[in-house]
Amino acid sequence: MIETCIFIAWRVMRTIVRVVPGLFLGVVFGQTPPPASNHDRARGFLEESLKDKNPDTRKHAVQALGLLTAREPYLTELEAMLNDKDVEVRLATITSLVDLRSRRTVPALKKALDSDVPEVGFAAAKALWTMKEPQGRDALIAVLYGDEKTSSGFITKQKRQALRMLHTPKTMFMFALQQSANLAPVPGLGAGVSSLQGILSDPSVSGRATAALMLSTDRDPEVLAALNDALSDKDWSVRAAAVHAIALRNDPASESSLVPLFEDKKEAVRVRAAAGYLRLESIRSTPARKK
Numbered sequence: 001m002i003e004t005c006i007f008i009a010w011r012v013m014r015t016i017v018r019v020v021p022g023l024f025l026g027v028v029f030g031q032t033p034p035p036a037s038n039h040d041r042a043r044g045f046l047e048e049s050l051k052d053k054n055p056d057t058r059k060h061a062v063q064a065l066g067l068l069t070a071r072e073p074y075l076t077e078l079e080a081m082l083n084d085k086d087v088e089v090r091l092a093t094i095t096s097l098v099d100l101r102s103r104r105t106v107p108a109l110k111k112a113l114d115s116d117v118p119e120v121g122f123a124a125a126k127a128l129w130t131m132k133e134p135q136g137r138d139a140l141i142a143v144l145y146g147d148e149k150t151s152s153g154f155i156t157k158q159k160r161q162a163l164r165m166l167h168t169p170k171t172m173f174m175f176a177l178q179q180s181a182n183l184a185p186v187p188g189l190g191a192g193v194s195s196l197q198g199i200l201s202d203p204s205v206s207g208r209a210t211a212a213l214m215l216s217t218d219r220d221p222e223v224l225a226a227l228n229d230a231l232s233d234k235d236w237s238v239r240a241a242a243v244h245a246i247a248l249r250n251d252p253a254s255e256s257s258l259v260p261l262f263e264d265k266k267e268a269v270r271v272r273a274a275a276g277y278l279r280l281e282s283i284r285s286t287p288a289r290k291k
Helices: 002-019 021-029 038-050 055-065 074-083 087-100 103-112 118-130 134-145 157-163 170-181 193-200 207-217 221-230 236-248 252-263 267-285
Strands: none
Touching (some): 074 103, 087 118, 118 134, 118 207, 134 207, 221 252, 236 267
């Protein structure tokens, strides 16, 4: 009986040694499995952070993905984060998608236009605009109108109301500032950076005002119509932004549209209307230079 038990124990031990020699030897001699490669560790950090319960951790993770190249699995991971339950995570995701500059991300950004959260839809519109997608431009025009005059599906009544409460993020201020610094194609005219800064630094500035400033270099008649409509907007920041944008278009034909705003109840609008009028007047009275 004892011999039988010894024989069975020996057979079991031999089987274990054959099947899991690494495990057996590791237990006996205290050996550890080989360390993961730095690549695997880095991937692990990102994957865990994207799934973390803390929204700030997920936000940092999607921001970090913007440092990578536009390839898989990064694109798919970022696109999936557009469905995150935290708004700031989704906003950071949109920014990182723009950083990667991949045409593959355009459909995902177009889908984000229909987000139930206005800030997300607005961010997607700005992203598509920077990527020269027509839907982004159309959405910004719809944001600028902000009322029943647009037939764009981007704006619903609920979204129009919510968009009036949007505030310009600091990153948007820097972007608009950089864009404005490249304007003033007419020699001797100011770039309007100080005026721009004054509008965007006000805590009550609306998202529609930002849209007007972003569209200031677009020469399409539809944009001009939207800017002219914005001159009578109830929101002073939208009126001021529209005046600023019209002035920077350097089209003397728009000179008369600024005159009624000399009597605007907001000084910020009045002074810009006056300066804008004088700017366009000077362009009209200056003889065209010979080429």
